[in-house]
Amino acid sequence: MAVEATVAPAASDPADERRVRGPRGGGLGRFIGYRLLAGLGTLLFVLLFNFFLFRMLPGDPAARYRGVRSINPEDLDRIRDELTAPLPEQFIAYLKDPLALDGISSWKGQPVWDLVSGRAWPTIVLLGTTTVVAVVIGVWVGIKAGWNRGGRFDKVSTAVTLLFYATPEFWLGLLLILFFSTGIGFLPGIFPSGGVIDSGLEPLSFAGIGSIAEHTVLPATALAAVYLAEYSLIMRASMVDELGQDYLMTARAKGMMDRLVRRRHAVPNASLPTITLIFLNIGFIIGGAITVETVFSYPGLGLLTFEAVSEQDYVLMQALFLVFTGSVIVFNIVADILIAVIDPRIRT
Amino acid sequence: MANADEVIFRVGVLQDIDNLNPFNGITAAAYEAWALMYDGLTGYAADDFAPTPRIAESWEQSEDGLTWTYQIRTGVTFHDGEPLTADDVAYTFNRIMDGQLEKTNYGSYVAQIKTVEATDDSTVVMTLNNPTPLMERLAVPILPEHIWSEIGADELEQYPNEPGSDPPGGVGSGPFILTEAREGQFYRFEANEDYWAGAPNIDGVEYRLYRNADAMVQALKNGEIDFADDLDANIFTSLADTEGIEARSSVYYGFNYLTFNGGAALTDGTPIGTGHPSLQDPQVRLAIHHAVNKEALVDRTLDGRGSPGTTVIPPLYPEHAEPEVPVTYDPEEANRILDEAGYARGPDGIRTMPDGSDPLVYTLYARQNSETSQTTIKFLQGWLEAIGIDSTAETVSEGRLYEIAGEGTFDMYEWGWVVEPDPDYQLSTFTCGQFSYENDRGTVRAGLNDSFYCNEEYDTLYEQQSTETDRDARAEIVKQMQLMAYDANAYIVTEYYDYLQAYRSDRFTGFVPQPDPDGAILFQYGTYSYLNIEPVTESASSAAASDDSNSNAMLIGGAAGAGVLAAVGLWMFVRSRRGTDADVE
Numbered sequence: 001m002a003v004e005a006t007v008a009p010a011a012s013d014p015a016d017e018r019r020v021r022g023p024r025g026g027g028l029g030r031f032i033g034y035r036l037l038a039g040l041g042t043l044l045f046v047l048l049f050n051f052f053l054f055r056m057l058p059g060d061p062a063a064r065y066r067g068v069r070s071i072n073p074e075d076l077d078r079i080r081d082e083l084t085a086p087l088p089e090q091f092i093a094y095l096k097d098p099l100a101l102d103g104i105s106s107w108k109g110q111p112v113w114d115l116v117s118g119r120a121w122p123t124i125v126l127l128g129t130t131t132v133v134a135v136v137i138g139v140w141v142g143i144k145a146g147w148n149r150g151g152r153f154d155k156v157s158t159a160v161t162l163l164f165y166a167t168p169e170f171w172l173g174l175l176l177i178l179f180f181s182t183g184i185g186f187l188p189g190i191f192p193s194g195g196v197i198d199s200g201l202e203p204l205s206f207a208g209i210g211s212i213a214e215h216t217v218l219p220a221t222a223l224a225a226v227y228l229a230e231y232s233l234i235m236r237a238s239m240v241d242e243l244g245q246d247y248l249m250t251a252r253a254k255g256m257m258d259r260l261v262r263r264r265h266a267v268p269n270a271s272l273p274t275i276t277l278i279f280l281n282i283g284f285i286i287g288g289a290i291t292v293e294t295v296f297s298y299p300g301l302g303l304l305t306f307e308a309v310s311e312q313d314y315v316l317m318q319a320l321f322l323v324f325t326g327s328v329i330v331f332n333i334v335a336d337i338l339i340a341v342i343d344p345r346i347r348t
Numbered sequence: 349m350a351n352a353d354e355v356i357f358r359v360g361v362l363q364d365i366d367n368l369n370p371f372n373g374i375t376a377a378a379y380e381a382w383a384l385m386y387d388g389l390t391g392y393a394a395d396d397f398a399p400t401p402r403i404a405e406s407w408e409q410s411e412d413g414l415t416w417t418y419q420i421r422t423g424v425t426f427h428d429g430e431p432l433t434a435d436d437v438a439y440t441f442n443r444i445m446d447g448q449l450e451k452t453n454y455g456s457y458v459a460q461i462k463t464v465e466a467t468d469d470s471t472v473v474m475t476l477n478n479p480t481p482l483m484e485r486l487a488v489p490i491l492p493e494h495i496w497s498e499i500g501a502d503e504l505e506q507y508p509n510e511p512g513s514d515p516p517g518g519v520g521s522g523p524f525i526l527t528e529a530r531e532g533q534f535y536r537f538e539a540n541e542d543y544w545a546g547a548p549n550i551d552g553v554e555y556r557l558y559r560n561a562d563a564m565v566q567a568l569k570n571g572e573i574d575f576a577d578d579l580d581a582n583i584f585t586s587l588a589d590t591e592g593i594e595a596r597s598s599v600y601y602g603f604n605y606l607t608f609n610g611g612a613a614l615t616d617g618t619p620i621g622t623g624h625p626s627l628q629d630p631q632v633r634l635a636i637h638h639a640v641n642k643e644a645l646v647d648r649t650l651d652g653r654g655s656p657g658t659t660v661i662p663p664l665y666p667e668h669a670e671p672e673v674p675v676t677y678d679p680e681e682a683n684r685i686l687d688e689a690g691y692a693r694g695p696d697g698i699r700t701m702p703d704g705s706d707p708l709v710y711t712l713y714a715r716q717n718s719e720t721s722q723t724t725i726k727f728l729q730g731w732l733e734a735i736g737i738d739s740t741a742e743t744v745s746e747g748r749l750y751e752i753a754g755e756g757t758f759d760m761y762e763w764g765w766v767v768e769p770d771p772d773y774q775l776s777t778f779t780c781g782q783f784s785y786e787n788d789r790g791t792v793r794a795g796l797n798d799s800f801y802c803n804e805e806y807d808t809l810y811e812q813q814s815t816e817t818d819r820d821a822r823a824e825i826v827k828q829m830q831l832m833a834y835d836a837n838a839y840i841v842t843e844y845y846d847y848l849q850a851y852r853s854d855r856f857t858g859f860v861p862q863p864d865p866d867g868a869i870l871f872q873y874g875t876y877s878y879l880n881i882e883p884v885t886e887s888a889s890s891a892a893a894s895d896d897s898n899s900n901a902m903l904i905g906g907a908a909g910a911g912v913l914a915a916v917g918l919w920m921f922v923r924s925r926r927g928t929d930a931d932v933e
Binding site for chain 2: 104107108109110111118119174177178181182183191193194195196197199200268294295296297299303304306307311330
C-alpha cells in the first residue's frame with residue numbers, strides 16, 4: 001500500500017542513506033520520517049486486526065436482554081440481528097468508519113467518542129501522577145543502588161523493589177483499600193475507596209481538585225509501586241553496566257568528585273534504557289490500568305475497557321483499542337526520537 | 349461533602365445505570381432510577397404486589413372488559429412545574445404503541461391496547477382487542493408531552509435524558525429529581541418537595557457505582573455509602589457481626605432450574621435437535637427429579653441463602669402454588685421408577701431404552717458466567733450416574749446456550765429466570781406457541797419454551813388467565829397451571845435464591861420490605877423505602893466508629909498476605925546479605 005511504497009526506497013537504497021547521514025539534522029529528520037511512516041503502517045495493520053479480534057470474543061451481545069424484563073423473542077431477534085449482522089456486512093461497515101467517528105455504543109447508546117473523551121481525563125490524571133512518582137523515585141533509587149552496588153541501600157532497595165515488581169497491582173490495590181480506606185487497627189480510614197470525585201463538585205474548582213487528589217492517591221500508589229520498581233531495577237542494572245567503563249576511570253583520574261562523575265558521566269549514559277522504558281510504559285499504562293481502575297472503581301479508560309468487554313460493545317472496544325494502540329505507537333515514536341536526539345549512535 | 353446538614357442516602361451499586369432514557373436502558377439499576385424520576389400509571393403494593401393507584405387514582409372496566417377508564421390524579425406537576433394531565437398519559441401510551449424502539453421495554457404492556465384517548469384533563473379511556481388483566485399493571489413511566497414531543501423517533505436512541513440535555517432531560521413527576529449524572533461514577537437525585545404523595549424524609553439519593561464488590565463493602569464499612577446492593581453470599585456472611593451494619597437476606601423473585609429436552613420441535617411440529625428420546629417419557633423426568641438433591645445445591649451454591657424450588661412462580665408472589673406432595677430427594681425411588689418403566693441397566697451399568705437401544709447418555713450444558721450453574725451440572729452428573737445415566741457436560745456462554753436451546757441440541761441444561769409480578773410471561777414459557785421457529789433468514793431461533801413441554805389443556809388455561817380480569821379467579825388458574833407443569837416435570841426448579849443487601853442501620857431506619865415481611869428493601873417494584881426511610885436520631889449513631897474489632901475473611905487474608913510479603917522480604921534481605929558477606933571474605 002501507500003506506506004510500503006514510500007518506505008521502500010529508503011530501506012532498499014543504502015547508498016542513498018549513507019549520503020544523507022552526513023549532516024546531523026538531515027539524519028535525524030529522515031529517521032523521524034521513517035519512524036512516523038512505520039508507525040502509520042502499524043496503525044493500519046492494527047485497525048484491520050482489531051476487527052477480527054473483537055469478533056472472536058465468545059458470547060452473545062443480545063444475551064443481556066434475555067431474562068431482564070419481559071422481552072418478546074421477536075424483539076430479541078431484531079436486536080440480535082442489529083448487533084450481529086453477518087461478518088462481511090460488519091466488515092464493510094467497519095471499513096467505512098474505521099475510526100468509529102459515528103460509532104454509537106450498543107451498551108450506553110451514546111456516541112463512543114463522547115464516552116471515551118469523558119473517561120479520558122481521570123486516566124490522564126492517574127497516568128500523570130503515576131509516571132511522575134514512579135520516575136522520580138524509581139530513577140533516584142536505581143541510581144543510588146547501582147552506584148553503591150552491594151551496599152546496604154542496594155540490598156534493601158533491590159529486595160523491596162523486586163517484591164513490588166512481583167506484586168500484582170490489583171492485589172496491592174485491595175490491600176491499600178483495606179489499610180487506608182477502611183482503616184485497620186489504629187489506622188483510620190482516610191482515603192475514599194472508589195470513584196474519582198465527590199458528587200456536587202466542579203472538577204476544576206478548588207474543592208474539586210482536592211477531591212480528585214484524595215481519590216487518586218491510592219490507585220496511583222498501587223500503580224506507581226509496580227512501575228517505580230521496574231524503573232529502579234532497570235536503572236540500577238544500567239548503572240552497574242557503566243561502573244566498570246574506562247571513561248569513568250578517566251573522569252576520576254582527572255580528579256573529579258565522585259558525585260560529579262556519577263551525575264555528569266554515568267547517569268546520562270545509563271539512563272537511555274530507562275527513558276525508552278518510561279515512554280513505552282506511558283503508552284501501556286493508558287490501557288494497562290484496567291485492573292487498578294476496576295479495583296478502585298476509578299472511571300477511566302481502563303474501567304471503560306472492562307465494561308466494554310463485559311457488555312460486548314464492539315464499537316466501544318474498537319474506539320478504545322484505537323486509543324490504546326495509537327498511544328503505544330505514538331509514545332514508541334517519541335521514545336525513539338528522544339533516544340536518537342540524546343544518543344546519535346542510534347540514527348541509522 | 350457539599351452540605352454537611354443535608355441527609356443524602358448513598359447507595360452502592362455494582363451495575364451501572366446503562367441509560368437514563370426510559371426507552372433505552374435495560375439494567376435493574378436503570379429501572380430503579382426511573383422509579384425515582386417518574387410515576388407509573390399504576391403501581392405495585394409494598395406488601396403483596398397487588399395493583400395500586402399512582403398517576404391513575406382509580407379505574408374501571410366496561411362489562412365486556414374491552415374499555416378501561418382511568419381517573420388521572422389532579423394537582424400532580426412535573427419537576428419543571430408543568431402540570432401532569434391526561435394528555436401526557438395518552439401521549440406516553442400512544443408513543444409506545446406507534447413506536448418501535450419504544451416497544452422494547454414496554455411493548456408487552458400495550459400488546460392488547462387498540463386506542464388510548466384523553467377525554468378530558470383527568471380521564472383517559474383505553475379500548476382493547478381482548479380483555480387482559482395487564483390493564484391493572486401499567487407500570488409505564490408517564491412522560492411530559494411538552495418535552496418528549498420534541499424528540500423525534502430517529503433522535504430517541506441518542507437522547508441521553510440528563511439534566512443538561514436538549515430538551516431538558518430527567519423531567520418526571522416522581523419523588524426525586526435527577527440533578528447530576530456522571531456516567532460510570534455516580535447519579536445524584538434531590539428530593540421532590542412537591543411530590544403528590546408527600547415529600548420524602550431525606551434530602552436526596554445518590555447511586556455510587558462500584559465495579560468491585562470488595563471495595564463496595566469496604567465503602568459501606570467506612571461510611572462512604574449507606575447501602576450496598578446485590579452482595580455475594582461469602583461477602584454477605586462476612587458482614588454478619590459488623591456493628592452499625594444490618595445485612596439482610598431477602599426472598600427474591602428469581603429461580604434457577606434444570607430443563608429437559610422434552611422433544612424439541614418447531615411451532616409447526618417439525619421435530620428438530622438431538623434430544624434423547626427417553627426424556628420425552630415423563631417417568632424418566634420424574635426419576636431424575638427424585639435424583640436431584642436440592643438442599644445440597646442450596647447449601648453448596650448459595651451458602652444456604654435460598655430455598656429448594658418447586659414451581660415457576662416463586663413463593664413470594666400470592667399466585668405461587670406449592671405442590672401437595674413435592675418430589676423428594678430419593679435415588680432409590682428414582683431407580684425403582686426407571687426399573688419399572690423398563691429402562692434396564694446394560695452390562696456397564698448404563699440404562700438403555702426399554703427396547704434395548706440408545707443407552708441413556710445425556711449431553712448437559714452449564715453457563716460460563718455462573719458458578720452456580722457449573723456446580724449444579726457437576727452435581728447433576730454424579731446424581732445421574734447413581735441412577736444409571738451417563739453424561740457429558742460442557743460449559744458455554746449464555747449466547748451459545750440460547751442457540752443450543754433454540755436448536756434443541758441438548759438433553760439438559762441449567763439456567764435461571766427472573767419472574768415479574770404478573771405471571772403471564774413466565775407461564776408462556778410452557779406453551780406450544782413458544783417452541784422454536786424459523787425466522788425470515790431461515791435460521792432456527794429459540795422461543796421462550798426451552799423444555800418443549802406442550803399440552804393443549806395448559807394452553808387453554810393460558811388463554812383463559814390472559815383474559816381473566818378478576819384477580820382471584822385468575823390466581824386459581826395460574827396455580828393450576830404451575831402444578832400441571834410441575835407434575836409433568838417440565839423443569840426441575842432447583843432453587844429460589846435470596847437477594848442479599850446490607851445497610852448502615854446506625855444511619856437510616858424505616859425501610860419497607862416488598863413483599864412484607866421477607867422481601868427486598870430496595871430495588872423493588874416501587875419506591876417505598878426511599879419514601880419512608882429517615883435518618884437515625886443522634887443518640888443511636890455514636891456506635892458507628894467502633895467497628896474495628898470485626899474479623900472478616902478479607903481482613904485476615906490481607907494481614908496474612910502482608911505477613912508473607914514481609915517474611916519473603918526479610919528472607920531475601922538476609923540471603924542477599926549473606927551472599928555479599930561471602931564475597932567480601
